[in-house]
Structure formats: C-alpha cells, structure tokens
Amino acid sequence: MLTVLIYGAVTSAVLAMLAVGFTLIFGVARILNLAHGAFYALGAYCAYSFTALLKLPLIVSAALSVALVAVFGMAMERVLVRPLRQSSLAVLMITLTVALTLEQVLFIAFGSQSKNVPAFVNFPINVHGVSVDGQRLLALAIAVVLIGALWLFIQRTRLGSAILAVSQDPEAAQYMGIPANRIFTIVMGLSAALAGAAGVIAGPFLSVRPTMDQTAMITAFSVVIVGGLGSIPGSILAACIIGYSQTFVAFYLNPEWTGTVSLVAILLTLVLRPSGLMGRVVNA
Amino acid sequence: MGKRNMAGAAVLLALLAGLPPLLHNHYLTGVFIVCAIDGIWAASWDFFSGLTGRENFGHALFIGGGAYAAAFLNGNFGLNPWFSIPAGIAVAVVLGLLVGFPTLRLKGPYFALATLASAAIMQQVAINLWQYTGGSEGIYGLDTLIESSLGFYYLVLGIMVATVVVLSLIAKSRWGTIMRAIKGDETACQAAGINVTFYKIASLALSAAFAGLGGVLFAHYQQAVTPDDFDVFLSISVIIMAYVGGIGTIWGAACGGILLNLMLELMRGLGEYRLWVYYVILMVVLFFMREGFVAPLWRRLRGGDA
Amino acid sequence: MSALLEVEGLTKRFSGVTAVKDVSFTLEAGEITGVLGPNGAGKTTLFNLLTGFLPSDAGAARFEGKSILGAAPHAIVNRGVARTFQLCRPFYGMTVRENVVVGCLAPRVHAGGGLEQRVAEILEEVGLAHKAAQPVEILPYGDLRRLEIARALATRPQLLLLDEPFAGLGAGEIEPLVQLIRQLHDSQGLTILIIEHKLREFMQLVSRVIAMDFGEVIAIGAPGDIVRHPRVIESYIGKGANAIA
Numbered sequence: 055m056l057t058v059l060i061y062g063a064v065t066s067a068v069l070a071m072l073a074v075g076f077t078l079i080f081g082v083a084r085i086l087n088l089a090h091g092a093f094y095a096l097g098a099y100c101a102y103s104f105t106a107l108l109k110l111p112l113i114v115s116a117a118l119s120v121a122l123v124a125v126f127g128m129a130m131e132r133v134l135v136r137p138l139r140q141s142s143l144a145v146l147m148i149t150l151t152v153a154l155t156l157e158q159v160l161f162i163a164f165g166s167q168s169k170n171v172p173a174f175v176n177f178p179i180n181v182h183g184v185s186v187d188g189q190r191l192l193a194l195a196i197a198v199v200l201i202g203a204l205w206l207f208i209q210r211t212r213l214g215s216a217i218l219a220v221s222q223d224p225e226a227a228q229y230m231g232i233p234a235n236r237i238f239t240i241v242m243g244l245s246a247a248l249a250g251a252a253g254v255i256a257g258p259f260l261s262v263r264p265t266m267d268q269t270a271m272i273t274a275f276s277v278v279i280v281g282g283l284g285s286i287p288g289s290i291l292a293a294c295i296i297g298y299s300q301t302f303v304a305f306y307l308n309p310e311w312t313g314t315v316s317l318v319a320i321l322l323t324l325v326l327r328p329s330g331l332m333g334r335v336v337n338a
Numbered sequence: 339m340g341k342r343n344m345a346g347a348a349v350l351l352a353l354l355a356g357l358p359p360l361l362h363n364h365y366l367t368g369v370f371i372v373c374a375i376d377g378i379w380a381a382s383w384d385f386f387s388g389l390t391g392r393e394n395f396g397h398a399l400f401i402g403g404g405a406y407a408a409a410f411l412n413g414n415f416g417l418n419p420w421f422s423i424p425a426g427i428a429v430a431v432v433l434g435l436l437v438g439f440p441t442l443r444l445k446g447p448y449f450a451l452a453t454l455a456s457a458a459i460m461q462q463v464a465i466n467l468w469q470y471t472g473g474s475e476g477i478y479g480l481d482t483l484i485e486s487s488l489g490f491y492y493l494v495l496g497i498m499v500a501t502v503v504v505l506s507l508i509a510k511s512r513w514g515t516i517m518r519a520i521k522g523d524e525t526a527c528q529a530a531g532i533n534v535t536f537y538k539i540a541s542l543a544l545s546a547a548f549a550g551l552g553g554v555l556f557a558h559y560q561q562a563v564t565p566d567d568f569d570v571f572l573s574i575s576v577i578i579m580a581y582v583g584g585i586g587t588i589w590g591a592a593c594g595g596i597l598l599n600l601m602l603e604l605m606r607g608l609g610e611y612r613l614w615v616y617y618v619i620l621m622v623v624l625f626f627m628r629e630g631f632v633a634p635l636w637r638r639l640r641g642g643d644a
Numbered sequence: 645m646s647a648l649l650e651v652e653g654l655t656k657r658f659s660g661v662t663a664v665k666d667v668s669f670t671l672e673a674g675e676i677t678g679v680l681g682p683n684g685a686g687k688t689t690l691f692n693l694l695t696g697f698l699p700s701d702a703g704a705a706r707f708e709g710k711s712i713l714g715a716a717p718h719a720i721v722n723r724g725v726a727r728t729f730q731l732c733r734p735f736y737g738m739t740v741r742e743n744v745v746v747g748c749l750a751p752r753v754h755a756g757g758g759l760e761q762r763v764a765e766i767l768e769e770v771g772l773a774h775k776a777a778q779p780v781e782i783l784p785y786g787d788l789r790r791l792e793i794a795r796a797l798a799t800r801p802q803l804l805l806l807d808e809p810f811a812g813l814g815a816g817e818i819e820p821l822v823q824l825i826r827q828l829h830d831s832q833g834l835t836i837l838i839i840e841h842k843l844r845e846f847m848q849l850v851s852r853v854i855a856m857d858f859g860e861v862i863a864i865g866a867p868g869d870i871v872r873h874p875r876v877i878e879s880y881i882g883k884g885a886n887a888i889a
Binding site: 162 | 450
Binding site: 512515516518519521522523525526527528529530531532533534 | 695697716717718719721722726727728729733734735736737738742743745746747749750751752753759795796798799
C-alpha cells in the first residue's frame with residue numbers, strides 16, 4: 055500500500071511538472087503547444103548526451119539541458135509562433151511540425167532504441183520499510199521545489215504580476231506598458247524549462263526513446279483538461295488524480311491499460327464538465 | 339464552375355487517370371491508389387472542419403471505423419467485400435453522431451482535444467480487445483475489391499472525384515452557407531433561427547461517412563487493418579493535407595492529399611532523412627503560405643477572377 | 645385581444661446578483677415600446693431571457709399565448725421573435741447578401757425558390773441593396789447595424805427586439821436609422837421593443853416606456869411621464885437629485 059502511495063506520488067509529481075508548463079503557456083498566451091512533449095524528450099536526450107557522451111558532471115548536464123530546452127522553446131516561440139498568432143490552427147500546426155521534426159532528428163541522431171540516462175541518485179532509499187529507487191524520490195522532491203518556486207515567482211515578483219496581467223488581457227496589459235510579446239516568450243521559456251527538467255529528472259526511470267514525446271503529450275493533455283486549461287492549481291490537483299489512477303491501474307489491474315486512463319479522463323471531463331476542475335467556462 | 343476551373347480540373351483528371359497506365363508499374367499504381375484515398379480523407383475533413391472552422395483532430399476515428407467494419411465483415415465473417423462499403427459508412431456515421439453530440443458544443447481547442455482523445459481511445463480499444471480485433475497485429479487477409487490494381491485505382495479515383503463533387507455541391511448550397519455562418523458567429527446564427535446543433539452534427543456525420551468510405555477502400559487495398567488506422571498521426575496527416583491544399587476549398591484538400599503522398603513517395607531516396615525533410619517542408623509551407631499551397635497557386639495560374 | 649407578449653415575474657440570478665428581478669409587463673401587437681435604464685439595469689439580460697440565450701430562474705413569458713421560456717434560441721426565432729445584438733455580430737467571411745440569406749434559411753420562412761427575391765427586397769428596405777456583394781469586413785458601423793436589422797427581418801418576425809440600435813453611431817447615422825425603424829413599423833406592422841440610452845431618438849420612436857433599474861421595473865408609462873418620473877431620474881443621476889431639481 056505504501057509502495058503504491060509513494061510511486062503514485064512520484065508519477066503525479068512528474069505529470070504535474072509536465073502539465074503545469076503546458077497549462078501555463080496556454081493560460082498566458084492561449085497557445086496549445088503541441089511541441090511540449092518534444093521539450094520533455096529534448097530534455098531527456100540532452101541529459102543523456104551531456105552525461106553519457108560528453109561525460110560532463112551530472113549537475114552541469116542537468117542545468118545545461120534545462121537551459122538548452124528553455125532557449126529552444128523561446129526561439130520556437132519567437133521565430134515560428136509569434137508571426138502566426140492570429141490563427142490558432144496555424145500555431146497548433148506549426149508546434150506540431152516542430153514536435154514531429156524534433157522527433158525525427160532525435161530518431162536520426164540516436165536511433166530508435168531506449169537510452170539509459172544515468173541517475174543522480176543510484177541507490178534505493180528505505181521509506182518506512184518500502185525500498186524506493188532514490189532517483190524517483192529525487193524527482194518527487196525536485197518537482198515540488200520547482201513548481202513551488204514557479205508559484206512563488208508568479209505570485210510575488212513584478213514579472214510574475216506582469217505574466218498574470220497578460221494572461222487576463224494581453225491588450226489591456228500592453229496599454230499598461232507591459233510588453234506582452236516579450237512576456238509570451240519568457241513564459242514559453244519557463245514552460246519549456248519545466249518540461250525539459252521533467253525529462254532530465256525522470257529520464258533515468260522512464261523510457262527514453264524518440265517517441266517519448268507522444269505519450270508525454272497525451273498524458274499532459276489529460277492532466278491539463280481534467281484540471282482546467284489555464285489553471286496551475288487545477289493541473290496539480292489533476293496530476294495527482296491521474297497519477298494515482300495510473301498507479302492503481304498499473305499495480306492492481308493491468309499495466310497495459312495505464313495509457314487508457316488518461317484518454318478516458320479526457321473524454322469524461324470534456325463530456326461532463328469541459329472546463330475541468332478549476333478552469334473557466336468553455337462552451338461554444 | 340468557371341471555364342478555366344473546368345479546364346484545370348479536366349487536365350488534372352486526365353493526368354490522374356492517364357499516368358498510372360502509362361507508368362505501367364504495379365508499385366506506383368499502388369502509390370496512386372493511396373494518393374486518391376488520402377484525397378478522399380482530406381476532402382471529407384475539409385468539408386466539416388474547413389467550412390465550419392471547428393478543427394476535428396480525430397478524423398482517424400471515422401477512417402478506422404470504416405476500415406475495421408470492412409475487416410469484421412470480410413475478414414472475420416467472409417462476407418463479400420462490396421458489403422463493406424455500406425457497412426463502413428454506417429459505422430463511421432454512427433461514430434460521428436456518438437462523438438458529435440457531446441463534443442460539438444465545446445469551443446475550439448476543447449473540441450480539437452475531445453476528437454483527438456476519441457480517436458486515441460478507439461485505438462487503445464482496438465489494441466486491448468485483441469480477441470476480437472486482432473490486437474496490435476490487426477486483422478489480415480481481407481479480399482481486394484478489384485483484382486487488377488489499375489482497376490482498383492480507377493474505382494478509388496472515381497470515388498474520390500465523386501466525393502469532391504458531392505461535398506462541393508453541398509458546400510455551395512444553402513447548407514454550405516449555413517456552415518459558413520456557423521463559422522462566422524454561432525450565436526448570431528441561432529439568432530437567425532438556424533438550428534446550429536443539427537447542422538453541426540449532420541455535417542460531421544457527412545464528413546465521417548466519406549472518411550469511413552475511404553477507410554473501407556484502404557482496408558481492402560492493404561487487405562489488412564491495424565490499430566494504426568486510428569492513429570493520431572493519421573488524423574494529423576489529414577489536417578496537413580487539407581492545410582497544404584487550401585482549407586475550405588475541398589478540391590484543394592483532395593489535391594493536398596494527392597500531392598503530399600506523392601511527395602513522401604518521391605522522397606524515398608532520402609532514406610532515414612525522408613520524414614525529417616518532409617516535416618521541414620511542411621513547416622515552411624505552414625509558415626509562409628497561410629492560405630495553403632495548392633488553391634492559391636491555382637488562383638495565380640488561372641489569373642484574375644474567371 | 646390578448647397581448648402579443650406577456651411577461652410575469654421574470655427573474656434571473658447570477659451567483660449572488662439578481663440581474664432581473666420580478667419583471668412584469670405586456671406588449672400589444674403593433675406597439676413600439678422602449679426599455680430604459682442605466683448600465684447594469686438588466687435590460688440586455690431581459691432580452692437574453694426572452695430570446696432563449698439565458699435560462700430563467702423564475703417567472704413566465706408568453707408569446708402569442710404560449711410560453712417561450714426554456715426553448716432554444718433558434719426555436720424562439722421560428723416562433724416569430726427576432727433580436728439584434730448590442731455589439732453587431734455579422735457573419736464574418738461572408739458578404740452582406742449572404743448574411744441576409746442565412747436569416748431567410750430559418751425554417752419559419754419557407755423561402756424555397758423565392759429566396760433571391762426576398763433577400764433583394766429586404767436589402768432594399770434597409771437601404772443596403774447597393775452593398776449586397778460587399779464583404780462585411782469593410783462595412784462602416786452604421787451599415788453593420790442595418791445589416792443586423794436586415795438579418796433579423798429576414799426571419800419574418802412579428803416581434804423585433806432591438807438592443808441599443810443607436811450605440812456607436814455617429815450623429816449623421818442616427819436619424820436615418822430612426823427613420824428606418826419607424827418605416828419598418830409602419831409598413832410591416834412590426835411590434836418592436838427597443839433598449840436604448842439615447843433619450844432623444846428613443847422618445848421620437850416609442851409610444852410607451854418600461855423603465856428599469858437594478859433589475860426591477862420601476863415605472864411604465866408614456867415617454868413624457870417617464871422622463872419626469874422621480875425614480876427614473878434618480879436611477880440615472882443618483883439620490884438627492886430630486887431635492888435639487
């Protein structure tokens with residue numbers, strides 16, 4: 055039982071990291087970033103490259119990977135997304151092609167087999183009699199820290215207030231002198247960094263292959279929909295719900311059906327309560 | 339239809355009809371068959387999503403529905419493959435209604451996600467209920483509709499042309515006007531006395547019907563179905579085809595389908611770089627050609643308003 | 645003869661705020677009636693309740709003797725009640741003509757083969773015939789207003805609800821619109837209910853005024869009387885105005 059509780063927490067934490075970034079960029083810039091999963095994959099592959107190939111120290115690799123993904127995300131926003139902002143379909147499609155292209159590049163560069171990303175914490179830790187893989191606990195801790203930091207950042211700093219302003223009304227924010235465009239880029243950077251960090255921290259115990267962006271994407275979607283697009287607290291809550299549901303299904307039913315959990319969650323939410331747990335009303 | 343448009347269509351059809359026999363290559367004929375089927379899928383997607391502006395990200399649900407219907411009837415029960423056609427269409431329409439009712443009231447991105455999820459769930463179901471569906475392997479050994487591949491091609495080509503014609507006629511009719519009004523402003527449409535829900539669901543069902551028909555043709559061409567027929571990638575490819583062809587034009591979407599599949603085929607020489615180049619080209623098109631590629635190109639070639 | 649529209653005790657609450665409170669009035673066929681009140685008085689909410697865009701919490705509303713509450717917006721239009729919106733909502737991506745065509749496609753109209761002619765007549769009547777082929781994107785606001793009205797007319801209404809038709813119009817555009825509304829009333833015997841702020845134009849058109857404030861009806865009467873009614877003045881200027889006035 056305790057095992058399930060702990061593993062569930064770890065899954066929820068990683069999901070939360072993925073979902074919060076996705077919901078953040080949607081909440082602020084109304085962008086459904088289909089490349090978000092690709093950022094996650096990029097983070098994992100960077101961590102792999104820096105540690106296993108370039109033999110850099112783990113901490114350095116981690117920091118570099120996250121930074122790289124953040125820069126990539128910001129570049130994508132600035133160069134590809136910003137000019138297409140008037141058409142939400144165009145933005146959807148271009149982020150999608152970025153994801154597909156990145157997937158191919160990773161495939162070409164690294165091949166289709168899973169890679170082993172070295173873990174930061176190699177040994178199991180004993181929690182009340184349950185032996186848990188240390189890296190998983192670290193992932194849990196880092197997720198909590200990072201999301202907490204993001205929350206504080208948004209609530210307590212000036213830049214955070216600017217971000218909140220832009221998410222409510224970009225035009226009005228601009229009249230107040232807030233450079234909405236620049237905020238969008240910054241938020242994309244934050245969002246990408248979170249996704250990349252998730253990849254770095256979870257890479258050691260989740261599978262690292264070029265198609266990892268797809269499962270990540272679908273699961274992130276489900277969390278974000280259940281929680282309510284645009285709501286960070288909603289995403290965190292939903293991440294726990296879905297994370298634990300997946301863990302229960304994996305432990306007590308059939309591991310094959312974990313993917314279905316997210317999909318069913320999406321459909322149920324959209325049919326019963328489309329705005330999710332904490333989102334805004336979304337009927338046409 | 340203007341004279342120049344008719345001339346253009348005639349040339350295109352002549353090319354499509356004439357090339358495969360000229361090339362006299364079984365493999366290439368197969369490529370053309372898939373091109374035409376892609377054209378049916380893209381045109382059917384464009385009819386609903388292009389006209390109403392509600393982007394359906396789960397078109398593969400209808401495609402796979404039609405394909406698996408064919409597989410059950412012909413593969414499992416040995417029925418004459420021609421029965422697959424009405425069956426596939428019926429299954430696709432039912433799926434369209436089932437998905438349409440709860441999801442069509444949702445706004446833009448939510449509708450897209452709901453349709454995407456529906457197709458993905460169906461894919462999982464197809465994989466997990468392997469006793470009935472053959473699991474990840476799918477169902478093999480379907481009969482083909484027409485023995486000669488050239489014959490099969492002409493069947494599919496004919497159906498594609500019929501699809502484009504029928505859907506275009508509807509799009510130009512009062513129904514189409516209502517669909518475009520729905521795209522313009524749904525609330526105002528209701529205020530004009532139009533039953534918006536009915537038209538959205540009916541249009542989606544029609545779109546699904548043709549997609550399912552394409553699915554049946556595909557199943558009998560491949561002589562197999564797999565869960566990939568429900569795949570997200572398929573749904574997205576269809577959208578890309580319509581986008582490249584020119585959203586809302588229907589004939590453009592069909593051309594986009596043909597073009598993209600041909601392009602992918604021609605790039606086989608690039609080996610493992612093929613998909614990567616394909617996506618980069620797509621990115622370029624998406625970025626620089628907001629209105630798509632085929633339809634605007636034709637407008638330029640044709641010159642002025644004929 | 646029973647009234648065309650009977651409203652009794654209509655009420656709408658939005659989590660804590662009662663936007664429309666126990667509103668009652670009747671409309672006789674052929675009248676032009678006005679709804680007057682400051683911002684937030686509940687006027688547009690009232691329209692939304694009567695046209696099916698919002699569900700009501702209490703009360704009744706009967707058109708031609710039959711209830712219209714709980715019906716879908718398009719169904720109400722097909723009973724003969726049409727409306728325009730405060731902010732014009734044309735169908736973007738279509739021409740002026742096509743916008744009116746949509747209204748003619750409402751089942752109530754049974755346009756059939758006579759569609760083209762009907763559209764031409766309506767456009768003629770609102771003065772947009774010469775702009776029929778123009779895309780709505782390039783229309784000036786005054787013409788968009790006429791288009792709103794044309795589209796509503798296309799549905800062959802018996803009762804027309806106009807929500808602030810003069811809002812956003814420049815000085816030169818208001819008078820022609822007043823003329824148009826009066827002409828529509830005279831020629832077609834339309835019953836019209838207008839929400840408006842702009843008193844002067846309003847007064848020329850309406851024969852009766854329903855004054856609202858904070859969701860309630862505070863007075864109903866002839867325009868001249870309403871304008872001098874103490875509570876109405878208070879709702880616009882504030883308490884104590886009467887003491888000074």
